[in-house]
Amino acid sequence: MLKRYIPILLAVVFAGNTVFAQQDSAKLKQITNEVMLHSKCYQWLNYLSTRIGGRISGSPQAAAAVEYTHQLMDSMGADSVYLQACMVPRWIRGEKESAKILTNNAGEYNVAICALGGSIATPAGGVTAEVIEVHEFAELKKLGAAGVKGKIVFYNHPFDETFVNTFNAYGGTFMFRYMGAVEAAKYGAVGTILRSLGNETDNYPHTGVMTYKDSVTQIPGCAISTMGADQLSRLLKTDPKLRVHFEMGCYTMPDVKSYNVIAELKGTEHPEEIITVGGHLDSWDLAQGANDDGAGAVQSLEILRTFRALGIKPKRTVRIIMFMNEENGGRGAKQYAEEAKQKHEKHIAAMESDAGGETPLGFGLDGTDAQRNAILKWKGLLLPYGLYDFTSTEGGADIDKLKDQGALLLGLEPDSQRYFDLHHTAQDTFDKINKRELELGAASMSMMIYLISQYGL
Numbered sequence: 001m002l003k004r005y006i007p008i009l010l011a012v013v014f015a016g017n018t019v020f021a022q023q024d025s026a027k028l029k030q031i032t033n034e035v036m037l038h039s040k041c042y043q044w045l046n047y048l049s050t051r052i053g054g055r056i057s058g059s060p061q062a063a064a065a066v067e068y069t070h071q072l073m074d075s076m077g078a079d080s081v082y083l084q085a086c087m088v089p090r091w092i093r094g095e096k097e098s099a100k101i102l103t104n105n106a107g108e109y110n111v112a113i114c115a116l117g118g119s120i121a122t123p124a125g126g127v128t129a130e131v132i133e134v135h136e137f138a139e140l141k142k143l144g145a146a147g148v149k150g151k152i153v154f155y156n157h158p159f160d161e162t163f164v165n166t167f168n169a170y171g172g173t174f175m176f177r178y179m180g181a182v183e184a185a186k187y188g189a190v191g192t193i194l195r196s197l198g199n200e201t202d203n204y205p206h207t208g209v210m211t212y213k214d215s216v217t218q219i220p221g222c223a224i225s226t227m228g229a230d231q232l233s234r235l236l237k238t239d240p241k242l243r244v245h246f247e248m249g250c251y252t253m254p255d256v257k258s259y260n261v262i263a264e265l266k267g268t269e270h271p272e273e274i275i276t277v278g279g280h281l282d283s284w285d286l287a288q289g290a291n292d293d294g295a296g297a298v299q300s301l302e303i304l305r306t307f308r309a310l311g312i313k314p315k316r317t318v319r320i321i322m323f324m325n326e327e328n329g330g331r332g333a334k335q336y337a338e339e340a341k342q343k344h345e346k347h348i349a350a351m352e353s354d355a356g357g358e359t360p361l362g363f364g365l366d367g368t369d370a371q372r373n374a375i376l377k378w379k380g381l382l383l384p385y386g387l388y389d390f391t392s393t394e395g396g397a398d399i400d401k402l403k404d405q406g407a408l409l410l411g412l413e414p415d416s417q418r419y420f421d422l423h424h425t426a427q428d429t430f431d432k433i434n435k436r437e438l439e440l441g442a443a444s445m446s447m448m449i450y451l452i453s454q455y456g457l
Helices: 003-016 024-036 041-052 060-075 137-148 166-171 174-185 225-239 290-310 331-342 369-376 379-387 400-403 435-455
Strands: 079-092 100-101 108-110 113-115 129-135 153-157 191-195 220-223 243-247 251-265 270-280 315-321 344-351 360-366 408-414
Touching: 024 290, 024 379, 024 435, 041 060, 041 290, 041 435, 060 079, 060 290, 060 315, 079 290, 079 331, 100 225, 108 220, 113 435, 129 191, 129 225, 153 174, 153 243, 174 191, 174 220, 174 290, 174 360, 191 225, 191 243, 220 225, 251 331, 270 290, 270 331, 270 435, 290 315, 290 435, 315 331, 315 435, 331 400, 344 400, 344 435, 360 369, 360 435, 369 408, 369 435, 379 435, 400 408, 408 435
Parallel strands: 129 153, 153 191, 191 220, 270 315, 270 344, 344 408
Antiparallel strands: 079 251, 100 108, 100 243, 113 220, 129 243, 251 315, 360 408
């Protein structure tokens, strides 16, 4: 149905603002055609996911991904390609985790868990203790040491299914993963179990980063699958004195050197104005990291390939970055922002793709009203490609520090409905990626980067 209205939409746009010349529409169509007909991003993602695999920071796989993407950038003829060193954490999962529910009247039940990233190991022989179920930190505080000491705290906070955008639901649960062990340890807990952060009821636990504080005793933290969480909650209602036993062998080694991988297309008229675009190269270790964030990495690389294939010479400098260590530290992003500040670089915009490889719907915009309005003037050009949603104010974790340096932050906004079925789980594999959807995201990013590079903000 949309196709019927495209000529009308374009006519309104061109009549209303002379900036939107016919040549811009033709150029965007040329960019999209190049991506959809000749893209390499699906092929690159296949190699990154199936040949290299999960790329947790500091691992041999992460190092292989740095080398692979560095070679790709070199082969595409960017004006410059270089590595930016950063020190990253080295956390290792160890032997596969195990857990079981020990009831007093119905036997034992094995349940699927995984260690949260950064957790300490359980003591030799594991942790066995009674369980206290809470839904909010306020409940934990109300229970106090009298209700928590010596027990395992079970954070059972399901996604709010009324949110259409599932990232909003994730935002309401993330703190239980990140701060859960700290808050529980304040009251004497011996471990934490987190309901996995996802919509689907399945048996795949979700990992993700957690933290500790030097002033609070460190206790092990794990995630339980949503199916396991429902089972544990049901059993607690009839057997509140049941216990859970879990074992984890994870550990942390000293930081190691890794790299952001960077390519530049130098601007022909305003080279001092920099547009950064990228995804993060690292992933969690449970699967292949295809959706999070191999998709965003290869989509960003596709911008470079497309511009070179079409002979596009941007008026402003376009910098493509494979960020390292987004998942458990953000060290690559910090290093990039710090060096940019030291060099007094002028970043006018920064874009990140870190919300999956599904069908793109628009862009999140985080900046001043003037910056947002500059982007919104192009909505009519982008609507024929299905890009209509510019309501989000999310940019991305790897680029957020560039806002303080004056950059508008843009986050590619794909359809989010399936994202948290895969996020940080063993299901985040290449076979879940749809080639056309991935390429549409790359085309959307390429068009937006082209417009900003030509007209500025």
